[in-house]
Amino acid sequence: xxxxxxxxxxxxxxxxxxxxxxxxxxxxxxxxxxxxxxxxxxxxxxxxxxxxxxxxxxxxxxxxxxxxxxxxxxxxxxxxxxxxxxxxxxxxxxxxxxxxxxxxxxxxxx
Amino acid sequence: xxxxxxxxxxxxxxxxxxxxxxxxxxxxxxxxxxxxxxxxxxxxxxxxxxxxxxxxxxxxxxxxxxxxxxxxxxxxxxxxxxxxxxxxxxxxxxxxxxxxxxxxxxxxxxxxxx
Numbered sequence: 001x002x003x004x005x006x007x008x009x010x011x012x013x014x015x016x017x018x019x020x021x022x023x024x025x026x027x028x029x030x031x032x033x034x035x036x037x038x039x040x041x042x043x044x045x046x047x048x049x050x051x052x053x054x055x056x057x058x059x060x061x062x063x064x065x066x067x068x069x070x071x072x073x074x075x076x077x078x079x080x081x082x083x084x085x086x087x088x089x090x091x092x093x094x095x096x097x098x099x100x101x102x103x104x105x106x107x108x109x110x
Numbered sequence: 111x112x113x114x115x116x117x118x119x120x121x122x123x124x125x126x127x128x129x130x131x132x133x134x135x136x137x138x139x140x141x142x143x144x145x146x147x148x149x150x151x152x153x154x155x156x157x158x159x160x161x162x163x164x165x166x167x168x169x170x171x172x173x174x175x176x177x178x179x180x181x182x183x184x185x186x187x188x189x190x191x192x193x194x195x196x197x198x199x200x201x202x203x204x205x206x207x208x209x210x211x212x213x214x215x216x217x218x219x220x221x222x223x224x
Contacts, residue, residue: 004152032212034212034213036215041220042217042218043112043116043201043215043216043217043218044153044201044203044215045112045215046112046212046213046214046215049212089152089153091152091153093213096158096165096166097143097155097158097166098143098145098153098155098203098213099155100152100153100154101152102150102151102152103152
């Protein structure tokens with residue numbers, strides 16, 4: 001069974017600092033890895049999708065890397081803003097469904 | 111707005127009652143998924159459809175739960191004889207239907223069982 005772990009569970013950073021969120025997974029046989037953002041009481045917004053053959057994906061201030069062999073992914077958010085405050089979820093697709101971590105709860109302090 | 115809609119957004123019910131949720135996926139998406147999320151946890155897979163066929167069900171989906179996707183379009187998730195432990199956010203997602211395709215999530219239905 002795929003296990004996904006996200007560290008740290010929660011973090012606070014001052015506005016302008018770069019954010020680094022980590023995700024690890026136990027089974028490297030995956031099709032892809034997705035990072036999502038979730039605001040309180042809301043659904044999930046897809047941020048980045050990395051195919052298993054890729055090493056990284058970038059979208060604006062967001063960059064995600066994937067090291068499939070070691071079972072790790074990192075999401076970088078450059079120059080954080082208060083609007084980046086949310087929970088970030090990592091999910092791996094390996095068997096016709098997504099397996100999620102518990103998320104990184106981020107607060108960006110103005 | 112991802113293009114996936116869910117109805118209702120919130121549902122409060124008494125223990126023992128039946129509830130039904132609806133999900134409308136992005137129109138060209140063949141796959142439709144249901145997940146459940148409790149407070150402080152990531153979503154957990156419940157079941158998925160390829161067109162109208164329900165291909166897999168999680169052990170989380172007890173006999174009180176049933177899901178349908180008639181004609182491969184919208185889907186419904188019904189919970190019979192609700193229990194307080196069923197209180198959660200129920201999320202629907204859809205994708206194009208091949209491996210490695212991005213999943214797009216709806217806003218969820220928040221269920222509270224009193």
